[in-house]
Amino acid sequence: MDMAVIELSRLQFALTALYHFLFVPLTLGLSFMLVIMESIYVMTGRPIWRTVTRFWAKLFGINFVLGVATGLTMEFEFGTNWSYFSHYVGDIFGAPLAIEGLMAFFLEATFVGLMFFGWDKLSKRQHLFTTFMVALGSNLSALWILIANGWMQHPVGSRFNPDTMRMEVTDFMAVLFNPVAQAKFVHTVSAGYVTASVFVLGVSAWYLLKGKWVAVAKRSFTVAAAFGLASSLSVVVLGDESGYALTDNQKMKLASLEAMWHTEPAPAGIAIFGIPSLEGRDTRYEIKIPYVLGLISTRSLTGQVEGITELVAKAQGRIENGIQAYDAVEKLKVDRTDMVAREQFERHKLDLGYAMLLKRFVADPRKATPNQVVQAAWSTVPNVPVMFWVFRVMAGLGFFFIAFFGAAFYFSTVRRFDARWFLRAAVWIIPLPWLAAEFGWVLAEIGRQPWAIEGVLPTFLGASSLTVGQLWTTIIGFTLLYGTLAVIEVRLMLAAIRKGPLEHIDEPADAAVSGHGYMPLPAE
Numbered sequence: 001m002d003m004a005v006i007e008l009s010r011l012q013f014a015l016t017a018l019y020h021f022l023f024v025p026l027t028l029g030l031s032f033m034l035v036i037m038e039s040i041y042v043m044t045g046r047p048i049w050r051t052v053t054r055f056w057a058k059l060f061g062i063n064f065v066l067g068v069a070t071g072l073t074m075e076f077e078f079g080t081n082w083s084y085f086s087h088y089v090g091d092i093f094g095a096p097l098a099i100e101g102l103m104a105f106f107l108e109a110t111f112v113g114l115m116f117f118g119w120d121k122l123s124k125r126q127h128l129f130t131t132f133m134v135a136l137g138s139n140l141s142a143l144w145i146l147i148a149n150g151w152m153q154h155p156v157g158s159r160f161n162p163d164t165m166r167m168e169v170t171d172f173m174a175v176l177f178n179p180v181a182q183a184k185f186v187h188t189v190s191a192g193y194v195t196a197s198v199f200v201l202g203v204s205a206w207y208l209l210k211g212k213w214v215a216v217a218k219r220s221f222t223v224a225a226a227f228g229l230a231s232s233l234s235v236v237v238l239g240d241e242s243g244y245a246l247t248d249n250q251k252m253k254l255a256s257l258e259a260m261w262h263t264e265p266a267p268a269g270i271a272i273f274g275i276p277s278l279e280g281r282d283t284r285y286e287i288k289i290p291y292v293l294g295l296i297s298t299r300s301l302t303g304q305v306e307g308i309t310e311l312v313a314k315a316q317g318r319i320e321n322g323i324q325a326y327d328a329v330e331k332l333k334v335d336r337t338d339m340v341a342r343e344q345f346e347r348h349k350l351d352l353g354y355a356m357l358l359k360r361f362v363a364d365p366r367k368a369t370p371n372q373v374v375q376a377a378w379s380t381v382p383n384v385p386v387m388f389w390v391f392r393v394m395a396g397l398g399f400f401f402i403a404f405f406g407a408a409f410y411f412s413t414v415r416r417f418d419a420r421w422f423l424r425a426a427v428w429i430i431p432l433p434w435l436a437a438e439f440g441w442v443l444a445e446i447g448r449q450p451w452a453i454e455g456v457l458p459t460f461l462g463a464s465s466l467t468v469g470q471l472w473t474t475i476i477g478f479t480l481l482y483g484t485l486a487v488i489e490v491r492l493m494l495a496a497i498r499k500g501p502l503e504h505i506d507e508p509a510d511a512a513v514s515g516h517g518y519m520p521l522p523a524e
Contacts (some may be wrong), residue, residue, distance in 0.1 A: 003279035008471040009081050014072050017441065019482040023067035023489075024396055025437045028142055028189055029196025029231070030060045031135035036223055038131050042124045052219050053131075054119065055501035056200065061116060062492045066485055068105075073478070081471075085452055085462030089167045092158050092175065093148055100144035108137035123250070143185050150181025154249040155456050160352055162332045162345055167456065180249050184444070185243040190234040190475040191440060194401055195433035197228025198426075201408055203497055208417050213500045218417055223406035232401040239398060247297040247305065250313075250454065253447035255308045257391040258293060259283040263307040267294020272392075276384045281309070283388075308381055309427065315354065316377035322355030324348040326365050353456040361462055382449045390439045390446075397436040404429065406449045 033059055041049035075097060078086050086094070111133040118127055151158075157174030158167050169175065201224040207217035246254040255261075259276035260268065261380070269288035276283045297305050328345035329352065331338050357364035357376040368376070411419055448454055452462040458484065 003460070004468055005466060005471065006460045006463050008468060008475065009466070010459065012081060012471060012475045013074070013077055016478060016482075017445075018438065019478075019486070020067065020070035020074055021437055021441055022434060022486065023063050023070060024142070024217045025192040025195035025434065026063050026199055027060065027067045027138055029194070030056060030063070031131075031138045032193065032198055033200060033223060033227055034060060035128070035132050036130050036227065037220075037299065040223075042128050045124075048215055048219065051118075052216050055216060056220070056492030057131075059497050061112075062489060062496065064108075064112065065359075066489050069484065069485065073239065074302055081464050081466065082452075082462050083464040085457065086377060087166065088452055088457055088462070089155075089158075092151060092155075092167055092169050095172070096144045096148040096151070096175070100141055100148075103139050104141035106141065108134055111137065125281060137518075139189060142189055146185045146188060147176060147178065147181045149444075150178045150184050151175055152453050152522065153444070154178055154180035154185070155453050160349060162329055162342065163336060165329075165333070167453075169421060175503065179245050183238065183245040183518050187235065187238040187242050188440070190231050190238055191433070193231035193435050194235055195437060197224045197231055197405065198401070198430055198433045200224035201228060201405075202366070202426045202430035203424035206497070207500070209420065209423050209427070214417075216489055216501050221408070221417065222412040225405060225412040228401070229405035232398065232405050236398050236402060239395070247303070250447070252308070252311050253382070253387075254297060255306060255311060256382050256447060257387040257443065258305075259286075259384050260293075260305065260307045261309055263304060263310050266304045267291045267298070267301050268305040269293055270296070271388075274388065276388050278381075278384060288411050303309045306308075308384070310385075312377045315380045316373060318351040318354040319357060319373050319376050321348050322351035322353065323365050323368070325350075325352040326355040327363070331364075353451075353453070353458070356461060357450065357458050360458070379450050382447050382509045387443060387447055390443050394436050394439040394443060397432055397439075401433070402434075 021338075033051055037049060037053040037502045041047075041053055078093075099342050113125070114122070114130040115134050118130060122130065129394065132262055155167075157169060157171035157179050159170050160166070161168045175181075200220050203215040204221040204224065207213045255359065258268075258275055261281055269290040270293035271283065271286050274283040274286035291301070293305055294303060297303070325345055325348035328341045328348065330342035332345065335341070335395070356371075357366045357379055358368045358372060360379065361372040361375055362368045371402075404425075407422060411417065411422060417423075450458050450460070452459040
């Protein structure tokens with residue numbers, strides 16, 4: 001297949017994912033923040049908390065619509081742009097996505113209407129239950145999607161069936177409890193909570209700077225500070241757990257994000273600066289902190305982190321071994337009763353995917369030259385400079401959010417809502433969690449290349465037989481459509497924020513109203 005078609009297919013899917021991940025983190029985090037706010041309303045009975053909840057629910061609803069629209073497009077693209085991928089692994093990959101639609105999406109769709117329109121028709125506890133179910137549905141949706149993505153990163157509980165020439169499930173519980181999927185889920189959801197906390201805190205800070213809706217802003221600030229501090233701490237802790245999962249399951253990704261070209265004596269140090277070079281296959285001006293990488297990735301002083309060069313050598317051996325599996329499969333296509341070929345396949349089946357890497361260089365992997373085998377082995381190395389710097393920016397932002405929310409929690413605890421320098425900073429950093437989330441996605445997906453399914457199916461073999469013209473047409477169409485929708489969403493969000501929580505509150509002692517919004521009052 002034309003490599004231009006492959007690259008354009010990857011570009012289109014990456015752009016669709018980019019649009020989707022602009023909306024998903026806020027949906028995940030804001031849904032549970034609504035549960036917290038409404039729980040306070042139910043426990044205290046104070047109308048101010050009803051106003052707080054309804055205001056942020058309005059912003060949640062605007063964002064929710066765009067998240068649904070972009071998510072549906074992504075799922076359809078597996079059939080339109082990645083048809084061989086869908087054919088080859090659809091029996092496994094399709095199951096979590098189907099469950100996500102039947103369980104999580106329908107759960108959200110059922111209760112989201114009740115949440116928005118049931119305020120005056122349901123009791124307080126009944127409405128709180130609907131809000132909780134919307135939050136549960138949002139997070140279950142993320143769970144099943146990340147189970148599917150986690151299987152792409154670490155394809156457990158499955159095997160290639162030479163009778164059907166497709167991958168099939170052998171152990172669905174192994175797919176469900178995939179350690180990579182579990183680590184990705186908790187880390188991703190925590191990042192969504194951070195995103196929502198920064199958003200709520202930033203908007204609340206803007207209200208406090210303007211002297212508008214101060215009672216609502218103080219309460220929202222307090223909730224966001226506490227929720228954000230817990231979430232930012234969990235992101236870093238669970239990110240460490242993700243790194244530990246890479247040690248066993250995605251060694252090349254770990255070596256690439258550290259630009260570790262050669263295996264070091266245990267425990268390995270972690271690089272805080274360096275300039276990786278793909279051409280020279282080295283990292284210049286490297287500054288390392290001793291022992292840290294070994295401790296994080298192996299939880300020991302003796303565990304070894306393998307380098308890129310050594311992993312490439314292993315990949316070369318697996319490619320050579322996989323050629324035997326490929327040869328057996330070709331024989332079984334001709335005669336399914338060939339027991340010698342079947343026995344040969346069973347011995348080498350775990351490396352079949354590595355032989356397929358050769359199809360980028362030669363039509364029949366069995367005819368590959370030694371030089372082509374070496375080329376295929378080095379193709380298992382992702383873009384090291386991108387991995388190296390994306391990881392460091394993402395990790396740096398993670399530690400920054402801990403400090404930021406620590407300061408916010410302090411100010412909310414001592415009732416200091418007049419530190420204008422901090423309020424201005426809170427407004428300006430609103431985009432940063434989205435940047436961190438996008439970088440996390442880039443790290444996960446570029447780090448898996450050249451695999452669509454790690455060790456099983458190369459990306460270039462999974463694409464549909466489309467033309468360059470067809471792909472450019474859809475890329476331009478999707479970009480224009482989602483760009484327009486994004487502009488509309490941002491305008492709606494800004495309009496809702498400028499309008500503020502205009503709902504009347506019949507509680508003079510707590511929520512006196514003036515022409516400028518709620519008067520400054522304590523946030524308890």
